[in-house]
Amino acid sequence: MFSISGRGMSLVAGLLMSGVALAEAPATHEVHGASAGEADQAAHAFSEANQRMHHDMAISTSGNVDMDFARGMLAHHKGALDMARIELEHGSDEQMRSLARDVIDAQQREISLLEHWIAGHDDSHESQKAK
Template structure:
């Protein structure tokens, strides 16, 4: 009994946290969907495009190829969102972060694309 009670408390707490996190995510999605501003529409469009392309990229049976393809889509989505921040955002810290994301992820995309050019063909021939 002494062991069961602490375990039950931990499980209840983790379930509660999961419900709160899920509810917060749902509220965020609802709030964004209710806003019809051009900025919100651009963010939603970029996120939907990113998720669709990530799913397509992860269809490979090879883990390395799926990772690279999925991450390229993810990074392109991050760059799109960063560009939207630069277009609409006014906070200097967030604008600086957006530019840093663009600067960092562009070369990473190039690295993964070059890897895919070299390795994806070899893997398809095996």
């Protein structure tokens, strides 16, 4: 079973909030460590990742709290993974790049756990086969 510490939840929340802020902020040509064109590309990538994550998190609830949680968190973790990859592609601060690598490692483990759990507990596929 996985668990996210208070620090981990704060980290994920902070990364997600920064993606929202970047997605909503106008592009600027005064970005440190990146050219204006690269900053625009990164802002566009953050916006797309944020939109995809929120779309995928908007699950139809099933009445099974555990399954709904797992499906929503799966989309949430994939969004964090996308954001960390954007940092590695466009970011220049080594502390943030190191954090992005840590986020990727942690999110990949949790994504794997969630996918495995969903596959083992998804009764909707079994009930559809019986019909």
